[in-house]
Amino acid sequence: MNEKFDYTVTDKVIEQYGAKPSSTIAILQGIQEEYRYLPKEIFPYVAKKLGLSAANIYSVATFYENFSLEPKGKYVIKCCDGTACHVRKSTPILAKIREMLGLSETKHTTDDLLFTVETVSCLGACGLAPVLTVNDVVHPTMTPEKAEALVNELKEEA
Amino acid sequence: MLKLTNREALSKLREASGAALKAESKKVLVCGGTGCVSGGSLEIYDKLKELMEANNIPCSVELDCESATHADSVGLKKSGCHGFCEMGPLVRIEPQGWLYTKVKLADCEEIVEKTIKNGEHIERLAYQKGGIVRPKQEEIPFYEKQTRIVLEHCGHIDADSIIEYIAIGGYSALEKALFDMSGDEIVNEIANSNLRGRGGGGFAAGTKWSQVRRQKAEHKYIVCNGDEGDPGAFMDRSIMEGDPHRMLEGMMIAGVACGAEDGYIYVRAEYPMAIKRLKNAIAQAEELGILGDNILGTGFNFRIHINRGAGAFVCGEGSALTASIEGKRGMPRVKPPRTVEHGLFYSPTVLNNVETFANVPHIILNGSEWYKSIGPEKSPGTKAFALTGNIENTGLIEVPMGTTLREVIYEIGGGVRGGKEFKAVQIGGPSGACLTKEHFDMPLDFDSLKKVGAIIGSGGLVVMDEDTCMVEVARFFMNFTQNESCGKCVPCREGTKRMLEILERIVAGQGRDGDIELLEDLADTISSTALCGLGKTAPNPVKSTIKYFRDEYEAHIYEKRCPAGACQKLKKIYIDPELCKGCSKCARNCPVDAISGELKKPFKIDQDKCIKCGTCVAGCPFKAIKEA
Numbered sequence: 206m207n208e209k210f211d212y213t214v215t216d217k218v219i220e221q222y223g224a225k226p227s228s229t230i231a232i233l234q235g236i237q238e239e240y241r242y243l244p245k246e247i248f249p250y251v252a253k254k255l256g257l258s259a260a261n262i263y264s265v266a267t268f269y270e271n272f273s274l275e276p277k278g279k280y281v282i283k284c285c286d287g288t289a290c291h292v293r294k295s296t297p298i299l300a301k302i303r304e305m306l307g308l309s310e311t312k313h314t315t316d317d318l319l320f321t322v323e324t325v326s327c328l329g330a331c332g333l334a335p336v337l338t339v340n341d342v343v344h345p346t347m348t349p350e351k352a353e354a355l356v357n358e359l360k361e362e363a
Numbered sequence: 364m365l366k367l368t369n370r371e372a373l374s375k376l377r378e379a380s381g382a383a384l385k386a387e388s389k390k391v392l393v394c395g396g397t398g399c400v401s402g403g404s405l406e407i408y409d410k411l412k413e414l415m416e417a418n419n420i421p422c423s424v425e426l427d428c429e430s431a432t433h434a435d436s437v438g439l440k441k442s443g444c445h446g447f448c449e450m451g452p453l454v455r456i457e458p459q460g461w462l463y464t465k466v467k468l469a470d471c472e473e474i475v476e477k478t479i480k481n482g483e484h485i486e487r488l489a490y491q492k493g494g495i496v497r498p499k500q501e502e503i504p505f506y507e508k509q510t511r512i513v514l515e516h517c518g519h520i521d522a523d524s525i526i527e528y529i530a531i532g533g534y535s536a537l538e539k540a541l542f543d544m545s546g547d548e549i550v551n552e553i554a555n556s557n558l559r560g561r562g563g564g565g566f567a568a569g570t571k572w573s574q575v576r577r578q579k580a581e582h583k584y585i586v587c588n589g590d591e592g593d594p595g596a597f598m599d600r601s602i603m604e605g606d607p608h609r610m611l612e613g614m615m616i617a618g619v620a621c622g623a624e625d626g627y628i629y630v631r632a633e634y635p636m637a638i639k640r641l642k643n644a645i646a647q648a649e650e651l652g653i654l655g656d657n658i659l660g661t662g663f664n665f666r667i668h669i670n671r672g673a674g675a676f677v678c679g680e681g682s683a684l685t686a687s688i689e690g691k692r693g694m695p696r697v698k699p700p701r702t703v704e705h706g707l708f709y710s711p712t713v714l715n716n717v718e719t720f721a722n723v724p725h726i727i728l729n730g731s732e733w734y735k736s737i738g739p740e741k742s743p744g745t746k747a748f749a750l751t752g753n754i755e756n757t758g759l760i761e762v763p764m765g766t767t768l769r770e771v772i773y774e775i776g777g778g779v780r781g782g783k784e785f786k787a788v789q790i791g792g793p794s795g796a797c798l799t800k801e802h803f804d805m806p807l808d809f810d811s812l813k814k815v816g817a818i819i820g821s822g823g824l825v826v827m828d829e830d831t832c833m834v835e836v837a838r839f840f841m842n843f844t845q846n847e848s849c850g851k852c853v854p855c856r857e858g859t860k861r862m863l864e865i866l867e868r869i870v871a872g873q874g875r876d877g878d879i880e881l882l883e884d885l886a887d888t889i890s891s892t893a894l895c896g897l898g899k900t901a902p903n904p905v906k907s908t909i910k911y912f913r914d915e916y917e918a919h920i921y922e923k924r925c926p927a928g929a930c931q932k933l934k935k936i937y938i939d940p941e942l943c944k945g946c947s948k949c950a951r952n953c954p955v956d957a958i959s960g961e962l963k964k965p966f967k968i969d970q971d972k973c974i975k976c977g978t979c980v981a982g983c984p985f986k987a988i989k990e991a
Contacts, residue, residue: 227708229690230673234632268692268849270674271632287594288789288825289751291839326676326843327594328633331751331823332398332448332758341635343401 210246214239224254229265233272241281242273278314278321280359284337287327295335299324301349302337305356319363320356366652369660370542373534373653380530383426387438390457391479395522396444396604397597397636403468404452408441410471415439418475426527437479440527443605445518446759447505450490455500455518462500463488492777505756508775510737512745513721514761517605522640525647528608534653536724540616541661549620549727550576556731557743558723562588562679562716563794563820564896565742565809568723574703575621575711583623584707585614588684588716589630589637592676593792594843596823598747599717601759603630603637606721607644611667613720615654616727617713618665626667627688627707632674641669676847680895681706681714683849694849695895716821718747738764742808752788752825753780765806768798772826783828786927787911791820793840793847794900796907797833816907818900832929833912834919838866840904844897855898858889862905871932874920879909928991934975935991940965942987949979949988 218235222228232251237243243266252259266272284299299322303309306320314321330336333345337352344355367373393399393408415422421436445453450464456478463474463485470488477483489498497503511517521527528534540549554569575583587610591599602610614626630638645667648654656664670688677683678693685707687693706712722744726734735743747761748771755777762771768788772778779785787797790807796817798805805811812819827836845859862885865878886902893899909916918924925933938949938958943965950958950966957973960966968979968988980988 225690227688227690230687231671231690234671234673264692265690268675268694269672272673288792288823288839289595289757291594292752292825292827292831292836325633325674326592326847327596329591329597329600329631330397330401330448331595331597331749331825332451333401334751334757336401343397345398345401 241277278319281321283323283325285328286324289331290335293334297349298347298352302352377529380526384530390438392440392442392455394445394453395441398448399451402452414475440521443517443522444601449757460499464490510763511761522605536727537612540619546620552731556726556734561718575713578711580711582710584712585617585623585626586714587628590672590679592679593821593823595751595825596821597749598822600634602717602721604640607640610721613723616723624664629670631672677849694851739808748822748824750776750824753828754826764808767804769803779828786829787827789825791818792823793843795820796903799911832927833908833915837905837908844901852894854889854892869919870930872923939987942985952978952982
């Protein structure tokens with residue numbers, strides 16, 4: 206167990222969902238909401254509390270796309286690349302945002318931890334395609350130009 | 364609010380709330396679905412409220428049976444999704460039934476002044492097409508051709524109010540199931556209705572229910588699959604957001620019928636608003652004593668829990684979904700035993716999707732014969748479809764099963780966007796197939812679609828026009844399933860990877876002779892050997908695009924040409940000799956020295972060297988360089 210890591214937040218989340226194996230996903234989601242990622246220190250700790258192995262918790266964390274083991278940016282931009290958005294040309298929008306922030310398919314987060322850019326399969330807002338979300342707020346009918354303006358706006362706000 | 368402890372208390376509340384709802388003669392319903400909210404509908408709602416208060420117009424935001432101020436007050440409500448997302452934000456005015464489209468903050472003042480104060484219609488906010496103005500929602504072709512049963516309340520009631528749901532007759536099916544029917548009668552009614560699962564497979568719901576009912580077990584569970592992962596589908600989201608109580612009622616009836624006391628709803632993490640509305644609905648139902656212990660004094664206990672997904676498409680598969688609720692990796696297991704025997708926590712489990720449960724209250728109230736009178740006998744009822752892609756009227760629709768593709772695309776959908784030529788429609792998402800013009804008059808129902816190798820799936824319909832490359836579409840879906848493959852079985856994990864590699868090669872202009880045959884071979888192997896439904900159906904988009912658009916595959920492979928002109932790497936850039944003045948600017952700009960020629964004579968591009976970067980196209984002063 207890591208002596209330096211403060212487990213107050215983790216304890217609070219475990220208490221909220223109950224220290225049982227079926228709460229694993231909810232607990233990890235709760236922790237991620239606090240830290241914006243899953244710090245590696247929590248794995249042995251949560252495992253012990255739930256009576257599971259650390260490998261078990263780790264296997265769940267790595268299986269689901271929503272969990273991140275790396276810190277994420279202040280603004281998480283999710284570009285929808287679902288079918289509806291794809292046929293309404295979502296790819297140039299993603300390319301524009303990545304180009305502006307110096308990100309790529311393998312590098313998702315800017316070094317200043319301001320932006321994380323991800324793709325999602327479908328946000329279910331197909332009626333407004335192409336869409337993207339910034340910290341879960343939906344921005345409809347995007348174009349590369351609108352995306353550029355949005356990123357600039359966020360940069361100023363930060 | 365007082366807890367309802369018996370049947371009479373519920374009837375009384377229904378009467379009182381019904382009267383209160385009737386007293387609200389004027390209503391303004393602002394769409395609070397995800398689509399309109401991102402268009403700013405919540406700001407419009409706040410603005411309307413502010414303006415009405417400033418104008419001393421009594422407005423009630425919550426239906427309240429005890430206050431008597433209703434008679435002349437205006438009900439201002441946030442409703443669920445109206446479905447016509449393309450025209451959002453939407454505002455519906457009652458009693459006139461007017462629908463205002465593309466409403467902006469600046470329009471609010473006029474709405475309050477003219478419509479709310481004086482009952483005048485504002486023509487410029489009405490839907491119009493081809494010079495015809497259609498003030499009433501029901502007269503708009505998009506709505507006129509629909510039959511709304513599951514979505515009947517979406518857009519018409521306040522989605523956050525259990526009182527309003529009860530006022531329009533909500534929870535009377537539960538009441539009937541609890542007091543007037545035995546478990547066997549409920550199961551028989553569902554079985555007789557031929558209600559088939561709306562999640563994709565179309566398995567008879569009644570069969571599942573009776574199998575769970577028959578078993579003797581300490582615990583039984585009702586699980587609702589709200590993990591609507593198919594890209595291009597949002598029917599279930601709209602039901603959860605727009606009429607959450609309807610779905611809860613369906614689950615409770617299943618609980619009564621099968622003897623289960625716990626229900627779980629598994630919702631995608633990408634649907635935060637659906638989770639919020641469901642949580643609110645559950646809390647309201649618990650407060651009223653409709654959920655919890657000793658419901659309405661009958662001794663029946665039922666609790667509903669919400670599980671938020673964590674971003675795994677495969678969790679839409681039954682056994683993966685239950686594993687995920689248990690807190691494990693969401694990986695499918697070998698079946699049998701089936702979910703009805705060994706489902707959640709190794710107990711008998713009824714697993715249906717959102718739309719299926721939302722159908723249940725109607726069947727219990729109106730009877731199975733009524734239900735069977737809608738649509739074809741073998742797959743009765745209606746189906747909600749999400750109509751998206753290159754279509755004029757994007758949105759959520761509901762039609763009787765057996766409606767033809769032509770009616771859906773042209774009469775409701777308004778045809779292909781921008782007057783382009785129709786090419787294909789993808790039905791059933793990444794597990795589905797594409798349908799072409801030859802299927803225009805085929806009825807959309809479980810059995811007809813199965814015959815042509817397609818499935819209804821959850822109900823996504825993505826329309827593609829002439830500019831869409833079908834090989835690229837196949838690559839797109841394969842990329843999706845390959846990404847979402849859980850990795851447990853080899854055919855899906857490795858097979859989809861190999862198929863994706865081949866498709867990527869083809870769209871990049873490096874297709875080889877024999878690729879199509881290899882794809883077909885791999886597709887057959889994966890379909891027959893993969894462990895779960897996701898793997899078995901993963902090759903469907905490739906199979907169907909090869910079947911109907913083989914010529915496009917061949918053009919990519921043998922002629923290195925994309926007939927739709929969509930594949931970047933297959934684009935040909937050429938210089939029109941008629942327009943070229945031979946200024947040599949392009950040759951100087953070309954990063955790979957692919958352009959050459961003599962000054963003042965037409966230049967030429969060496970296609971083998973060209974990397975299709977487009978620098979020459981953008982720089983030509985005479986617009987002589989073109990892409991094909």
